[in-house]
Amino acid sequence: MAERAQYEELARQLSAIGVVKREIARMLPYDCPGGSAGVLMLLDRNGEMRMSRLAELLSVDMSVTSRHVAHVAERGWIERLPDPADRRSRILRLTPEGRALVAELHRRTSGVMAHRLSDWSDDEVGELVRLLGRLRHSFDTAAASRPAP
Numbered sequence: 333m334a335e336r337a338q339y340e341e342l343a344r345q346l347s348a349i350g351v352v353k354r355e356i357a358r359m360l361p362y363d364c365p366g367g368s369a370g371v372l373m374l375l376d377r378n379g380e381m382r383m384s385r386l387a388e389l390l391s392v393d394m395s396v397t398s399r400h401v402a403h404v405a406e407r408g409w410i411e412r413l414p415d416p417a418d419r420r421s422r423i424l425r426l427t428p429e430g431r432a433l434v435a436e437l438h439r440r441t442s443g444v445m446a447h448r449l450s451d452w453s454d455d456e457v458g459e460l461v462r463l464l465g466r467l468r469h470s471f472d473t474a475a476a477s478r479p480a481p
Contacts, residue, residue, distance in 0.1 A: 355448075359440045361433070363407065367400040369437055372409060372426065376434045380425040382415060409433055 357366050364372075367390075374389050375381070381389075387397035401424060404410045409430035415421035426434065449457055 356441060356444060359444055360437070364433065364437070365403075367396070368404050368409075371397075371400045371404050371424075372430055372434050372437065375410060375424060375426045376431070380413075380423050382421050382423060384421075386424060404430070 353366075360366065360369055370390060371386065374386060378389065383394065383397055383401060386401070387394050390397055390400070401410065401412070405412055407429075408427055411425050411427055412422040413425060415423050452460075
């Protein structure tokens with residue numbers, strides 16, 4: 333197990349990651365703020381889903397999720413279809429326009445990363461990806477095993 337000082341430094345470094353997130357947010361299209369981009373990326377990665385599942389993946393409450401969904405639906409990037417298993421619920425699905433925007437978001441994000449990490453080796457980038465994925469998994473696992481309040 334790591335020393336306490338290492339965990340403290342890790343917490344400081346993760347707090348400072350905001351500068352990375354802000355630069356990525358600046359390259360988003362003007363009509364696609366970060367929350368909307370998050371919705372689109374999750375639907376792209378996970379496929380169609382109910383809004384409750386999307387709220388869970390976004391780690392925000394249903395009212396916030398609903399605003400994000402309304403924003404992307406108004407722009408024609410997703411469609412809200414009746415859930416065959418429960419007609420009161422809706423299934424969210426990317427539209428072709430939404431898929432095109434996701435492709436553009438991936439292109440822009442990759443461009444920023446390639447530019448900023450141009451002096452990193454492929455192995456270093458791969459190691460960062462692996463470790464961040466492991467960190468996220470550790471937190472996902474911890475959240476799933478946390479008892480309900």
